[in-house]
Amino acid sequence: MVMTSILTNSSATAALATLQAVNNQLTRNQDQISSGLRVASASDNAAYWSIATTMRSDSHAITAASDAIALGSATIDTAYSGVDSVIDLVSQFRSKIVSAMEPGVDKTKIQSELDQLKQQVVSIADSSSFSGQNWLSTNVGDLYDPSEDTASLVSSFVRTGSSVELNKTTVDLQGISLFNSGGGGILQADDRSTGTIGGLRNTDVFTDGSGSIQSFTFNGPLNFTDNSTAITFTMVIDAEDPSTTPSPGPGNTVTVRIDRSTVDQADPTLNGVVSTRDQFANVMQKALQSTGAIFSTMSGSSYGYALLSNETSGLTGSSIQVTSVASTLASGKTGGLQPTGTSYGARPALISYWDQPFKVDYSAEIHVPISINGTTTLLDIDRQTVNDALGTNDGMVNSSDDLAAVLNDAMSKQNLGLTATSEGSYLLYQEDPTILKEAGSKTSLGIGPACDDFTDLPDFGLLDVDVTTPAADLDHYLTGVDGMLDKLTAAGSTLGSLKQRSDQQADFTSKLLDSLNSGIGKLVDADMEETSARMNALKTQQQLTIQSLQVANSAPRILLQLFQ
Incomplete structure (x- = not known):
C-alpha cells in the first residue's frame, strides 16, 4: 500500500526533477540551434573543444599564408613580365650592334637608338x-655571396606536434637581377674572374726525373x-x-763477370781481344743483360x-754504385772500370712564375691539372680552401x-x-719522398695550365656599349x-x-583549408535536423512533465476532502 503524506509529495518532487532536466536539455538544444555548434565551449566537450580551437587557429594562419603566397605570386608575375619585356629589348639591342658592323653605316644614329x-x-627594371x-x-x-643574394617567399604553414613553422621558398637573385647597386647583375660586367690565377693559368710545364x-x-x-x-765487378742497383x-x-747487389766466353758471344771475330771503346760496348751490353x-x-x-x-x-x-773491381788479365786492365761512390737518381721539380693577386669568388672553383708519374689529378681550389689556408674570409690570394x-x-x-715553396717571384714544386718514394727517370711531374669553372665572363655592361668609339670591339660587344x-x-x-610552384602551392593551400574547416565542422558543428527533431521531442516531454506535476500537486486536495 502507498502511503499518503501531508508533509512530503514524492510524486511532485519527481515530476519537478524531471521537468528541470527536460528544461536543461531544452536550453542546451536551443543553444545548439542558435549557435549551430554542439561543442561551443570547453564544458561541452573539453577534448573536441581543444582540438577545434587549435585547428581554427591553424586555419587562420593558413589563410594568412595563402594571402602571402598570393602576394609572392604577384611578385613573381611582376618580375617575369619585366624580364620578358627586357628580352625583347635586348634582342633589338643586339640587332642594332649587328647593323653597326655594316660598312658605311652611321654609327652615331645607331648609338642614339x-x-x-x-x-x-x-625603366622596366626600376618599375x-x-x-x-x-x-x-x-x-x-x-x-655573388649566397648569404646576401637571396629573397624569400612564403610557401606554407606547417604544424608538427605542438610546434608550428612557416616554410619559405628561397629565390636566388643572382640569376634574376638585371642591375644591382653592388654590381653583378645580368646586364652588368661580371667581376668574378680569377684572372691569371697567380700565373698558373699560363703555366704548362713538364719534366722527368733524372736517372743515376x-x-x-x-x-x-x-x-x-x-x-x-776475366774482369769482375759488383754493382749496387736502385738503392734509395x-x-x-x-x-x-x-x-x-749484382756481380758481373767478363771472360773469353762473354767476348766470343758478343763478337767472335775479336778473337778475345777488345781494342776500342765501341768493341767494349758490345761486350758490356752482353755482360749486363738482366742485371x-x-x-x-x-x-x-x-x-x-x-x-x-x-x-x-x-x-x-x-x-x-760500382764496387769490387778485379782483373786477371795479363795487363791487369779493367777497361776503365773502377770503384765508385753511389749516384742517386733525382725526383723531378718544377717552377711556376707568380704574376699578380687574384680573388676566388663564392661561386668560383679553380682546377689545376697535376701529373705525377704519368697519372693526372685535378687539384680543386674553392673560396673555402683559400679562406681555410690563409685564415681569411675574403678569398684573396695576395702573394x-x-x-x-x-x-x-x-x-x-x-x-x-x-709541396709548393714560395721563392718570391716563383713557386718551386717538389715531390714529398715520404709519400712519393719513387725516384729517377721513371718519375715525372707536370703542372697546368689552370682554369676555373667560368666561361668568358663579360667585362662590360649593357649600359657601357658605345659603338661610336674608335676602339669599340663590335664582335666583343656582340658576344657579350x-x-x-x-x-x-x-x-x-x-x-x-x-610561378608554377607558387600556383601549385596556392591550389594545395586552398584545398587544405577546405579540408581543415570540414574537419572542424565534423568535430563541433551541430546536426540541425537531429537538433530540431530533438527540440520537438523535448517540448512534448516538457508538456507531459508539466501535466504530471499538476496531477501530483492535486493529490493533497483529495486528502483534505477526507476531513470535510
Missing part, C-alpha cells in the same frame, strides 16, 4: 616592383786468352737515397762511357706566399704528395650581349618555374 633602348631597359619588392633592380652588397749514372774512360786493349782471364728518403732501401744496368757511350769522346740503372728492378729507388699556402693545403687534402640574352632566358625560365 641604343641609348633609347638602354633607358627603356632601366618591376610589387609591394616594395624589386627583383630586377636590387641593392645587394655582394650579389757512373762515368768511366775506356783503357785497352783487353786480351782475354781463355775463361781464366738516405738524404731524401726515410728508412731507405738498400737496393739490389738492371745498361751501358752507354758518351758523345764527343772516343773513350768515354757510362753505366746507368735502367730502373727495372721493381724498387722505388734509382741508383748505381706567392699565399698561393703556396693555398696549394699546399689543397694538395695535402687530396694527398698528392707534392649574346651571353646576356642567354642569362635573361635562364632568368625567365627560373621565374616560370617559381
Whole structure:
C-alpha cells in the first residue's frame, strides 16, 4: 500500500526533477540551434573543444599564408613580365650592334637608338616592383655571396606536434637581377674572374726525373786468352737515397763477370781481344743483360762511357754504385772500370712564375691539372680552401706566399704528395719522398695550365656599349650581349618555374583549408535536423512533465476532502 503524506509529495518532487532536466536539455538544444555548434565551449566537450580551437587557429594562419603566397605570386608575375619585356629589348639591342658592323653605316644614329633602348631597359627594371619588392633592380652588397643574394617567399604553414613553422621558398637573385647597386647583375660586367690565377693559368710545364749514372774512360786493349782471364765487378742497383728518403732501401747487389766466353758471344771475330771503346760496348751490353744496368757511350769522346740503372728492378729507388773491381788479365786492365761512390737518381721539380693577386669568388672553383708519374689529378681550389689556408674570409690570394699556402693545403687534402715553396717571384714544386718514394727517370711531374669553372665572363655592361668609339670591339660587344640574352632566358625560365610552384602551392593551400574547416565542422558543428527533431521531442516531454506535476500537486486536495 502507498502511503499518503501531508508533509512530503514524492510524486511532485519527481515530476519537478524531471521537468528541470527536460528544461536543461531544452536550453542546451536551443543553444545548439542558435549557435549551430554542439561543442561551443570547453564544458561541452573539453577534448573536441581543444582540438577545434587549435585547428581554427591553424586555419587562420593558413589563410594568412595563402594571402602571402598570393602576394609572392604577384611578385613573381611582376618580375617575369619585366624580364620578358627586357628580352625583347635586348634582342633589338643586339640587332642594332649587328647593323653597326655594316660598312658605311652611321654609327652615331645607331648609338642614339641604343641609348633609347638602354633607358627603356632601366625603366622596366626600376618599375618591376610589387609591394616594395624589386627583383630586377636590387641593392645587394655582394650579389655573388649566397648569404646576401637571396629573397624569400612564403610557401606554407606547417604544424608538427605542438610546434608550428612557416616554410619559405628561397629565390636566388643572382640569376634574376638585371642591375644591382653592388654590381653583378645580368646586364652588368661580371667581376668574378680569377684572372691569371697567380700565373698558373699560363703555366704548362713538364719534366722527368733524372736517372743515376757512373762515368768511366775506356783503357785497352783487353786480351782475354781463355775463361781464366776475366774482369769482375759488383754493382749496387736502385738503392734509395738516405738524404731524401726515410728508412731507405738498400737496393739490389749484382756481380758481373767478363771472360773469353762473354767476348766470343758478343763478337767472335775479336778473337778475345777488345781494342776500342765501341768493341767494349758490345761486350758490356752482353755482360749486363738482366742485371738492371745498361751501358752507354758518351758523345764527343772516343773513350768515354757510362753505366746507368735502367730502373727495372721493381724498387722505388734509382741508383748505381760500382764496387769490387778485379782483373786477371795479363795487363791487369779493367777497361776503365773502377770503384765508385753511389749516384742517386733525382725526383723531378718544377717552377711556376707568380704574376699578380687574384680573388676566388663564392661561386668560383679553380682546377689545376697535376701529373705525377704519368697519372693526372685535378687539384680543386674553392673560396673555402683559400679562406681555410690563409685564415681569411675574403678569398684573396695576395702573394706567392699565399698561393703556396693555398696549394699546399689543397694538395695535402687530396694527398698528392707534392709541396709548393714560395721563392718570391716563383713557386718551386717538389715531390714529398715520404709519400712519393719513387725516384729517377721513371718519375715525372707536370703542372697546368689552370682554369676555373667560368666561361668568358663579360667585362662590360649593357649600359657601357658605345659603338661610336674608335676602339669599340663590335664582335666583343656582340658576344657579350649574346651571353646576356642567354642569362635573361635562364632568368625567365627560373621565374616560370617559381610561378608554377607558387600556383601549385596556392591550389594545395586552398584545398587544405577546405579540408581543415570540414574537419572542424565534423568535430563541433551541430546536426540541425537531429537538433530540431530533438527540440520537438523535448517540448512534448516538457508538456507531459508539466501535466504530471499538476496531477501530483492535486493529490493533497483529495486528502483534505477526507476531513470535510
